[in-house]
Amino acid sequence: MQSRTAEKQSLFKIMKQPTKEFRVLSTVTDYTRFYGLPAPAHPLLTLIDLAACRNLPRVMTPVVQQLYTVSLKRNLKGQLFYGHQSYDFSEGVMVFLGPGQVFAVSETLDTSEISGWMLVFHPDLLLKYPLGKKIASYGFFSYELHEALHLSAREESLLDDILHGIQSEYEQPIDTFSQDVLVSQLEVLLNYANRFYHRQFLTRRTAEHDLLTRFEALLTTYFAEEGEQPLPTVQHFADELRVSPAYLSDMLRSLTGQTTQQHLHHGLIEKAKRLLLTTSLSINETAFQLGFEYPQYFTRLFKNKTGVTPAAFRFSAQ
Template identity: 55%
Template sequence: MKTTQTDPIMIRSITDFCDLLGHPKPEHPLLTMVELTCGANYPELPGNKLIYDFYTVFIKRNVKGVMKYGQKEYDFKEGVMGFSAPKQVFMIDGLDPSTEITGWFLAFHPDLIRKYDLGKKIKDYNFFSYSVNEALHLSDKEERMIEKMMRDIRTEYQQPIDAFSQDVMVSQLDLLLTYCNRFYNRQFITRRNAEESLLNKFTDVVSAYFEQEHIDELPNVNDISAQLNVSPHYLSDMLRTLTGQSAQQHIHGHLIEKAKELLLTTNLSVNETAYRLGFEYPQYFNRLFKNKTGVTPAAFRNN
């Protein structure tokens, strides 16, 4: 069947990935490193969606054209680091094949790390769920450190495979991702002014929900993050760094304060209060209120 601009291109293996880029067959079936160099010929894939069945870690510079990751766009003129997990969608639109792309592209299959601690720990790295416009911006020193670790991984998989090869490569991957996590947390701190502005916007959006006369449904992290044009994981990580609480905890905090106000200043019953706050089932409201305050809504009102 002929591929159209709306048909996603499934890239199921590391070998398929190398074929797509016009690179030789990978030296290891579950992991490869591709250096993006000036003057290389990259395939023309205007408007096509790419879906990888593996993880990627990449540093890209000087990409001319619009690259989308999920539904977001990002300008790759500056060197930035990005990540993707299996089944996520990329789309390249208007890419100039003659562009002088530079950087690195590391791809590894989940089977490589499945039996190791990293196979479980990788789910805790939220940056694999971030959209590209929340990419990691590296200093020159940090970029050199990351590239050295990538080269070390490449050097290892180019060696003849023995009983220790996979252990060594997974350990190197673990170290690489630990440093990435370190730099991401550093980025939240060094960009504090920008993140505090995002915190203020988040607070305004949540407050507006609870200022309504009647709330049709409770606000959720996905809807609020969409309004703020960031991913849910990024929003929660930012809030934890600045306040020690996740986005969901902040929403619950606003909810409980509004509930207390209604319980003390109106004649609404507890059930009516729950419906006013967007709860379909009052027992859920009672359970959340007691969990957050230590008492039931009725006991709070009586006290």
């Protein structure tokens, strides 16, 4: 398994692009101009028919987009680069990208048979609506591409119907109600995607339960280590499992009812109990052993999770 450093070096080698050649796409118009697409009919949103993009020249310059994209890609042959890894999208999948994410394509990407659609919208589209705050709760905008949404035929048809509604409104002349209607339809689309993602956690049981098993094994190994350790982080375990922190937490919540952070806290408390009962370490020394820089934080977490302080717990067991 490659380390994150090796993956990053590999990606940069493939791209052959210095950092200064990354393009930042800040507006929807920036996006359509950069990729040679038709000008947007709305200043904050555009809808792209991917089949119409088959003969467009490939743009190799990696980009950082300050936009949201929601896409359903079919028959895409080749690799896309995202973050530090590359992924193959020969299957039809749904992908969500949030602002600030790095994206590039390989030289061998074949779009000659691509179909599907893509929504590109600026965060300002949502500013005056509740969705502007709610969108942060959709974890899938932080997922890695290999955690894309695999749709059933029925689900794909349902989302296509919603997309047709958005397209119909998008093609209408803009009036005072246009943005209200577009945002409400977009929220319906995202709510269905959220439902389908949670279904995927349950129905793709082999892959998800394998991930759960590997997470539990890593957790057991981590807390079995002797001596001082840094505090465990969600990012550390996500990196070890090669998934995004958001995906790992959503998967664990669906299968176990607890987030990654809750699992880590449980492991910390169980190890703390063991140290308190089987060693002569002071409370402060126990805190340092567990990775806490400040013992008072350890005491606060322990009491929050158990209802008693570390000292009271040790005393009650004597």
